[in-house]
Amino acid sequence: MNNLRRKLFSSSIIIGMCSSMLLTFMPSIVIAEKNNTVEARNNHYLSQPATDWGVYKIKEKVKAIFVTGNSFGHPSKYNELLEIAQQTEINSMVIDVKDDGGVLTYESQVPLAIAAGANDVVKVSNTELFTDRMKEIIDNDVYPIARIVTFKDKIIGFDRPDLAIKDKNGGIWKDNKGNAWLNPYNEESWEYPIQLAEEAATMGFKEIQFDYVRFPTDGNRDNIDYGQVGKDKTKAEAISGFLSYARERLHKKGVYVSADVFGDIISVKGDSTIGQQLESLGENTDILSPMVYPSHYGLGFYGVKYPDTKPYEIVNRAMEDAVKRLSVIPEDQRATIRPWLQDFSAPWLKKAYGSNYITYGPKEVRAQIKATYDAGLEEWILWNAANRYTEGALEKE
Template sequence: MDVLFALFLLMQSLMQSDQDTAGSTQIGMIRSMLADSLRPDGAAGENAQGGGQAGQPEDGRGQTADPQPDAPKIKGIYVTAYSAGGARMRELLDLVDRTELNAMVIDIKDDRGYITYKTDNPELAKYESSQSYIKDIGKLMETLREHDVYPIARIVVFKDSVLAKKRPDLSFLNPDGSIWQNRNKDHFVNPYMKEVWEYNVAVAEEAARLGFKEIQFDYVRFPEGFETRADKLKYAKTEESRVDVVAGFVEYARERLRPLGVRVSVDIFGYAASVPAAEGIGQDFVKISSHVDVICPMVYPSHYSTGWFGQKDPDKAPYATVKGAMEDTHKKLAELGDAKPIIRPWIQDFTAKWLGAGHYIPYGVKEVEAQIRALADTGVDEFLLWNAGNKYTADVDYTLVDKAVREKDAEEAVSGA
């Protein structure tokens, strides 16, 4: 794997240099070498283990083809490992069965860093991070298939207290040698470390072989406010910028997962589409988007502060806030042209009481539907609902996104006639 990683880093350096003909040729050769080296035996035909076809051939425009071309327009919900492995799963399956929802984003590596089911994979077992929150992962996958649920594996990458405590050398250390933690007492691992990349991609590869059709990476970033403490902490690093390191991980992960025929998606702060680059945490909206099949901006109105999109209290203006966020997203991705990924935002299905009296409103049917309308009115026809406790609002009309998009297409067709 050291050789593969060296090839990958060489490709990165070539891409950052002037794109002359010789450089482009070298990049093409290295991409081919990486793909051939990572392709498992017998992967030339259809991949029976992964979620779809083996590999991702280019389409007629030279762009990477969708590895899940038969996937529906996704309308999904977040599901914790506790819910997926417990009694609440019956309620969530019933919700999907009786509504237009069709997907679940399930924790496979959670916010603390635990792999949420028992694995005998020696590459993963050595980190001693496997738990039994999902007692029978095979049965879960079978149940999802029976209910025609599009399965997405959520993998929290660089926020990982489990790995940081077990391997402080892969984390950030205070001057006294203790492991740094944020004010929520979360630990992060170092995106500069090759071993961290490989560990998380190994988790993703196993999820793909289990039958997940999409791998969704979350916390693909440095800790918030990292730029204010970067010079004080002790950690390994190279001359690469934080932005390039984070984008590099995403590109590397996609190359590794390519033979398994799964989509790759990344969660990203919604505001990253509205600023040149979030250099402190290493998130550049366009750079990350150029290496994924699906980009998932988190556009929860509660997460925008006073003044965003002309709103004194964005949480109290769900339609205007989400509409503004989507308009910025479209502008940001315009430079990618036909290579831009599917836009599938996370929207809010929770009440943000922590904002304090006068700065939030209770979220219910009206507020969730307002966000869906905002998506539809800006040409976005997929979404994911977030509620940390997996208690979703009843009686929401999820078809609003389809209706509005169809109506808008019809209006444009008439006006263009």
């Protein structure tokens, strides 16, 4: 994949940098070739013409599905998902590189991964198979996005207690499922996810999506001790600081940075308890992906008695509010909004919803896509944890 990276920053691009047209469209990242460094002017990632990027071209209207590491490594499931991309409007895949258990998809050369034994439990043990499939999806004009779960990581958390969130007795704090978390306040804990992201860039990924880029929500949070580093800044400052630093590092690798955030932060003005503040995130990422699943909103949210039964109304209201709030940021410094949409039913709502409970099919999924478009947005990602997607909701190619 080093040849691909050289192609991205080829000498032909360097030679042509002096033209005003090229500078107009290049993202605001520093491009270095030998001793020559040029600062470009515009960081809005959609401004880069796809044809100039060659194999790294960006999809201007990303329409994506989520793909687990297991699915990517499974012969029939992988073929099924690739076929969806070949036959429908889907043109991108968000592929797990590290999941919420800390498990990697492929063997990593990152020293901390090796030392912690993270390579012992990878999803795709055959690295050649992984790279072959990366090449195949790129050859099929599928834009690959690497999903990296950031701070929730029981493998590194238990192996490196110095990087983990502690409890008030000095032990490793665990959430309600027994998971350890890296301490977002501790800048040393930032290195592992960023190094994994840099490695993913060499594997052919064109964008890094940080998920769980937040503080914990579940478990006895009153028993958390963040240490002295937790007294120097707010949670929102810690999270935006991580993303800003990651973005600086990753732009040098020729990839973009996106972040998954809770949908309800769109309705929270200040520093949330998890460190996700909308405007701050909108200034420190290239793409922002709120998870606006209607099933995740409480009864009566946005004035809708049963939010899961009104997918259009919930998504449209959330996206309109997000667009309005981020409009205070200059356009060339503002993240593109690309929401996660719900392609699954929520059986846990049956008790609360009673006879109002519904299952999701093509109508409900398409309603969310329309709601996104009607809010003036052009991109979206479908989430289904089992990677079973509703093809009837998708336009055919």
